[in-house]
Amino acid sequence: MILGMVSDAVAQGAPETQAAALLGLSARTLQRWREQDTGDDRRLGPKSRPRNQLSEQERKLVLTTINAPRFRDLSPSQIVPRLADEGRYIGSESTVLRILRHEGQLTHRGRAKAPVRIAVEEHIATGPNQLWSWDISYLKTTVRGRFYFLYLIVDIYSRRIMSWAVHDEESGEHAAALFRATCAASQLDPKGLVFRSDNGGPMRGSTLLATLDQLGVRASFSRPGVSADNAFSEALFRTVKYRPDYPAPFDSLAQARAWVGAFVAWYNGIHRHSALRFVTPDDRHRGRDAALLAARARVYERARRRHPERWSGEIRNWTPVGAVRLGPRKPDELRESSDKEALTA
Structure with a gap:
């Protein structure tokens, strides 16, 4: 029955590893069952108590210590070293966390506001002009402390650079003008399009957000401090700055614009993209x-x-x-982030 359920899930497009994990199995277990073809579930579980398992008395000591008045507002990462300073060891931080999770006590400790967990926005692009990503990057100049700013809009499905601009300042007004010009050049009605960015000032600027709202575009943002949420733009900027002919520092705004224009023509029409089976974005x-x-x-x-x-x-x-996903989050990442919050509380 289990093998049949997994086969049905895989036929619908689910990865076998994840389907097996939902049933508490590993992919190797499924493979072994298919090879043996016994028809029986021979998982017997552990036959003996692990030698390193804490006794019930030791578990109670951990809970009593953690919940003591002087420790109840501290996280395990704060408590374990303090106990060591007193010459006491009741278990590692991971052991304490495991016990707290089992007892339903793995929650925020202390009077401070609990950390806010922002869910990852997940989007799927099945064709061009459904999901765009954009960002701004610095371009060094010959004047120390002065930079030009490269604006790039990329279609996530095709990796095509839809438009670009180089200015001597960061501005939401420049971004809004670039977005309108991009839609006009592509003869595109952007209603329903998802526009992904990080949380920079120009990205959150009122001018750009008003423009997107007026055009029916959905603004999507990375989680604060998580650059990987906008990985497509970050990867593109790396490609820009690691080109062999990248001339930074730039002498002038005209030189920067001329070089970026040549780069975009090469990237869209000549560059074979590894994520696209080595066809060009165009x-x-x-x-x-x-x-x-x-x-x-x-x-x-x-x-x-x-x-x-x-x-x-x-x-x-x-x-x-096929389709390209932006922002997928694995199930084990949810549990991992919860543990990290408990450790750093």
Whole structure:
């Protein structure tokens, strides 16, 4: 029955590892069951008590100590070292946390306001012009302490740079003007589009937010201090600044704009993107990637037919990349973040 449930879940697109985890199993257990084909669930569980398990008396001592008046407002990371200073050891921080979780006491300790956990916004792009990401990055100049600012808007589905601008200041007004110009150049009605950014001042500026609201665009923001929530823009800026011909520091605003324009033309039309099966962002955005990848597959098939002895398995995967997810969060990350909050409270 379990194998049938997992097979149904995988057929619907779920990863087998996650489906097994929901049932309290590992993928290796499922593999072993399929190989044995016994039809029985032979999990027997532990036959003996672990040697390093705390006794009931020791568990009570941990709870009594943690909940004592002088410790009840402190986290385990504060309590364990203080006990060590007194020559006492009742268990490690992880042991204390495990006991607190089992007893339902793994909550915020202290009078301070509990940390606010902001849920990750998850978005899925199944085609171009559904989900855009944007950010601003510094460009060094020959004058120390002075920078130009590079604005980039990228389509997450195709990785195509939709538009760009270089200014000598950060401004929500510049960002709003760039967004309107992008939509006009693409002849696009942006209603329903998701516009992702971090929490910088220009991103939260009233001018840009009013523009997005007027156009029916949904503004989406990273969690504070989590740059990986806007990873597509961060990765693009790394590509910009690690190009062999990157000339920083720049002598003038005109030079910076000329170089960025050449970079965008190369990135969109020549650069083969590794996340897109090595087609260009323009090919992906215009829907030409399927035909290109199918042609590559035929080349590989012909090569395998000519020399089958040189191929131990299937040809390289040249199928088009499907939908792109922004901000997916794994189940184990939820538990991990909860433990970290308890440790740092």
